[in-house]
Amino acid sequence: MATPHVSGVAALIKSLHPDWSPAAIKSAILTTSDAVNSTGGSILNEQHRKASAYDRGAGHVNPRRAADPGLVYDIGVRDYAGYICWLLGDDGLATIVRNSSLTCKNLPKVKDVQLNYPTITVPLTTSSFTVRRTVTNVGPAATTYKVKVDTPKSLRVRVSPKKLVFSKAGEKKRFKVLVSCHKMHKHKLVQGSLSWVSEEHVVRSPIVAVPKVGGHAPAPWP
Structure with missing residues (x-):
């Protein structure tokens, strides 16, 4: 039943913001989703165990927040x-x-991990891996966002800059994310999140570090 529900939310957002692209609508839904269940506990998988990022996606859709996400990750x-x-x-x-x-x-050649997705998937490695993202302000004109990173101790995430200052609606800001792992997990993904927080909005992006398969980095997940 997820497909018709999310399709309805996408149609709602499109009616409110007819000029938004499909990527911007997708970003709004993902970055405003709830990372916990209705009681404040962990979202569970079909085996009633704590769900991983690949089980739960970005979380439970929150239509009210998705209609006013603050920032979006757009792709053309x-x-x-x-x-x-x-x-x-x-x-x-x-x-x-x-x-x-x-x-x-x-055209510049764009690797899969560098596509401007609202989610971040990187290879699990002790060396630093860098991805770059661009956000567009769709909230109040004059707004400041500060970064908040939530990761386990084994995962190191550095964001530059740590603050994004917008002066108008539609303005774009770029930032980079450096991810490395202190402790290797051969067959286990490591997950966390990166949020841009203002007085009115929280724009959360899941981060997933995945072991390389056959020497190849993981493909991004939507």
């Missing part, structure tokens, strides 16, 4: 096209996008 056609260029090259771009004005020669 050029971003996706750059990802296709990195993954499949010109042949893939021509097959999927079918837009002769877009060529890999004129």
Whole structure:
């Protein structure tokens, strides 16, 4: 039943914000979701155990907060096209996008982990792994957000800058996230979260560090 419920919430947000892209609507739903259940406890999986990030996603959808998320992580056609260029090259771009004005020669190649998703998935490694993100202010014009990181002791997350100051609606700010692990977990993912907090909004992004499979970094999860 998750699909029709989330589809209804997406339609609600689109009616309130008709100019928002699908990526912005998705971001609003993910970053405002509840990380705990209705009693304040952990969200459980089908075996009634504490759910991992891959079981619960970003959490329980909260339509009221999703309608006013404060910040969104947006993605445009050029971003996706750059990802296709990195993954499949010109042949893939021509097959999927079918837009002769877009060529890999004129596009920056975007790795999967660097797509501007509201969730952050990185390989589990003791060396520092860096991802970059851009947020767009869709809340009050003059707003300051401070970063809040919630992770286990084994996971180190550094964010730069630690504060985002917006002066107008629609303004964009970039930041980078450096993730490393003190203690390796061979077959276990490590999870935490990064939140941008203002007086009115909390914009939360799940962070998942996953062991490499066959020498390859994990693909991002939506």
